Amino acid sequence: xxxxxxxxxDATTPKxxxxxxxxxxPAGFPSPxxxxxxxxxxxxxxxxxxxxxxxxxxxKGDSMVGAxxxxxxxxVIDRSIEAxxxxxxxxxxxxxxxxxxLYKRGGVVKLVAENNLYPPIVVxxxxxxxxxxxxxxxxxxxx
Amino acid sequence: MSSSKQPPVxxxxxxxxxxxxxxxxxxxxxxxxxxxxxxxxxxxxxxxxRSNEAKALGVRxxxxxxxxxxxxxxxxxxxxxxxxxxxxxxxxxxxxxxxEYSPRSEVYSIDECFVDLTGTPNLRELSYxxxxxxxxxxxxxxxxxxxxxxxxxxxxxxxxxKHPRSQGVFNFNALTEVQKEKLxxxxxxxxxxxxxxxxxxxxxxxxxxxxxxxxxxxxxTLRADFGVVIEKTQRELQEIPCVDLQEVTPDKQxxxxxxxxxxxxxxxxxxxxxxxxxxxxxxxxxxAQNSQAAIIxxxxxxxxxxxxxxxxxxxxxxxxxxxTNDSLVIFRWVDALCERMYKPEYQYxxxxxxLSEISPVxxxxxxxxxxxxxxxxxxxQTLDALNxxxxxxxxxxxxxxxxSGWQMRQERRSPNYTTDWAEVPVx
Numbered sequence: 376x377x378x379x380x381x382x383x384x385d386a387t388t389p390k391x392x393x394x395x396x397x398x399x400x401p402a403g404f405p406s407p408x409x410x411x412x413x414x415x416x417x418x419x420x421x422x423x424x425x426x427x428x429x430x431x432x433x434x435k436g437d438s439m440v441g442a443x444x445x446x447x448x449x450x451v452i453d454r455s456i457e458a459x460x461x462x463x464x465x466x467x468x469x470x471x472x473x474x475x476x477l478y479k480r481g482g483v484v485k486l487v488a489e490n491n492l493y494p495p496i497v498v499x500x501x502x503x504x505x506x507x508x509x510x511x512x513x514x515x516x517x518x
Numbered sequence: 519m520s521s522s523k524q525p526p527v528x529x530x531x532x533x534x535x536x537x538x539x540x541x542x543x544x545x546x547x548x549x550x551x552x553x554x555x556x557x558x559x560x561x562x563x564x565x566x567x568r569s570n571e572a573k574a575l576g577v578r579x580x581x582x583x584x585x586x587x588x589x590x591x592x593x594x595x596x597x598x599x600x601x602x603x604x605x606x607x608x609x610x611x612x613x614x615x616x617x618e619y620s621p622r623s624e625v626y627s628i629d630e631c632f633v634d635l636t637g638t639p640n641l642r643e644l645s646y647x648x649x650x651x652x653x654x655x656x657x658x659x660x661x662x663x664x665x666x667x668x669x670x671x672x673x674x675x676x677x678x679x680k681h682p683r684s685q686g687v688f689n690f691n692a693l694t695e696v697q698k699e700k701l702x703x704x705x706x707x708x709x710x711x712x713x714x715x716x717x718x719x720x721x722x723x724x725x726x727x728x729x730x731x732x733x734x735x736x737x738x739t740l741r742a743d744f745g746v747v748i749e750k751t752q753r754e755l756q757e758i759p760c761v762d763l764q765e766v767t768p769d770k771q772x773x774x775x776x777x778x779x780x781x782x783x784x785x786x787x788x789x790x791x792x793x794x795x796x797x798x799x800x801x802x803x804x805x806a807q808n809s810q811a812a813i814i815x816x817x818x819x820x821x822x823x824x825x826x827x828x829x830x831x832x833x834x835x836x837x838x839x840x841x842t843n844d845s846l847v848i849f850r851w852v853d854a855l856c857e858r859m860y861k862p863e864y865q866y867x868x869x870x871x872x873l874s875e876i877s878p879v880x881x882x883x884x885x886x887x888x889x890x891x892x893x894x895x896x897x898x899q900t901l902d903a904l905n906x907x908x909x910x911x912x913x914x915x916x917x918x919x920x921x922s923g924w925q926m927r928q929e930r931r932s933p934n935y936t937t938d939w940a941e942v943p944v945x
Contacts, residue, residue: 425655426614427611427614427615427655427656428611428654428655428656430935430936431936431939431942432942432943432944432945433942433943433944433945434944434945435944435945449942450945454654454655454656454657455651455654455655465945467548470548470549470551470552471548471549472548472943472945473945474945507548507657
């Protein structure tokens with residue numbers, strides 16, 4: 376025999392108001408899937424790892440086509456990630472935004488385009504470079 | 519050792535965003551980083567936020583924008599209209615981050631938040647880390663002031679802001695009694711929370727000039743001549759908490775939606791159009807707090823600064839047969855009230871509505887035998903959902919937004935970078 380112990384009432388649970396149902400209840404065979412319902416996939420859960428620090432930017436230009444980033448694409452950018460060597464970043468160089476791959480090796484800092492038409496930008500001393508955020512996803516429309 | 523018997527001192531932090539509106543704008547405009555920038559109020563009237571560079575040029579808070587025109591010509595001050603959609607989004611992000619530091623917090627305004635950090639070890643390191651996290655995640659710089667009462671936290675925040683050596687964090691509780699007294703003697707009484715310009719003048723007549731003067735002033739005299747509010751302020755300065763943390767915003771008892779028009783309005787359809795927008799905004803607020811209103815008031819104003827024009831400022835209120843939060847019902851009443859008051863010979867500068875006698879929506883008892891009523895409020899729920907999804911004003915009641923000419927002047931508004939897919943920044 377199993378005895379259910381009384382559970383303390385959670386006082387923080389908000390009131391649950393049940394609406395009067397205006398639909399008919401089918402009295403036939405119950406759905407065999409009813410016990411297996413799961414929450415549908417929500418892209419926000421997968422594309423955004425930190426809601427408070429994530430912003431969307433749209434792409435202009437073709438300097439990153441080699442990385443599959445095209446004009447009009449929407450970039451998911453997370454400010455809470457510390458930018459590492461080889462990350463694609465949204466950088467601010469001399470007060471202007473630019474999306475490039477970050478090269479950070481042996482004291483050399485470069486912003487590298489993924490398109491041979493654009494030479495890498497070597498950040499010289501005296502120039503102001505800051506990383507605004509790290510690009511975590513590219514949303515490219517195919518249809 | 520003697521302190522071990524006393525209850526632990528409250529470590530109440532006030533986190534305040536620096537030049538909040540300007541900081542929001544700069545996040546998406548790196549070219550404005552070292553330029554004097556101001557943000558203007560509704561209709562581009564007055565300065566409501568200033569960058570440090572603009573402050574250094576002598577631009578005052580609340581200064582009418584036309585007065586600053588010479589500064590613009592001389593120093594190139596960059597002005598922007600206020601973009602409340604952007605500020606609200608960034609504010610929500612900042613507040614969400616801060617709320618994770620303590621189970622007890624109070625959002626005090628769009629750019630200020632009290633957080634109770636009592637019992638937190640390494641308070642100093644935590645404060646710096648909190649500040650660093652907010653600026654890294656959201657780009658908004660903040661200052662942290664800590665004290666044992668709200669009033670002292672606010673005062674500490676002022677010190678954190680003003681003194682570069684504090685590096686944005688100042689803990690009043692960490693001072694010795696001698697240091698506390700020295701600091702309070704240096705700060706003018708006008709820096710105390712709730713002490714405005716008028717009160718400062720009156721206090722000066724009582725020889726109360728500094729925070730320390732206020733702290734040690736004769737309490738019965740203070741209460742008799744200035745009231746209990748200032749007495750509470752004094753107790754708070756004496757480290758006796760009198761103002762509790764308000765963790766839940768109480769439901770509004772009155773909702774006002776009104777606006778000054780960008781241009782003078784004379785025609786009835788335009789006036790009604792403006793009112794329909796106010797109804798939409800006020801009713802959305804009403805529904806968001808799950809309330810209904812029983813009294814509707816409508817008011818119109820001519821421009822009181824134009825002494826050369828005839829003045830007319832009527833106001834009418836009506837009690838409703840049944841309390842409601844339905845935009846359609848409320849708009850029908852507002853429409854009728856407006857028609858009753860409207861006179862074509864005047865030029866209107868402002869209009870608004872006020873909803874009062876607000877009560878929670880009561881739940882209607884269902885009847886087992888009768889057909890259920892058509893679900894009440896479903897239309898409004900759909901309306902709210904659509905406006906939430908497609909942007910405010912996407913679905914409108916009646917003439918709402920069909921006429922223009924009354925809308926706010928926002929000639930220099932930045933894009934809705936974070937709240938509108940069509941306006942996200944391009945890089």
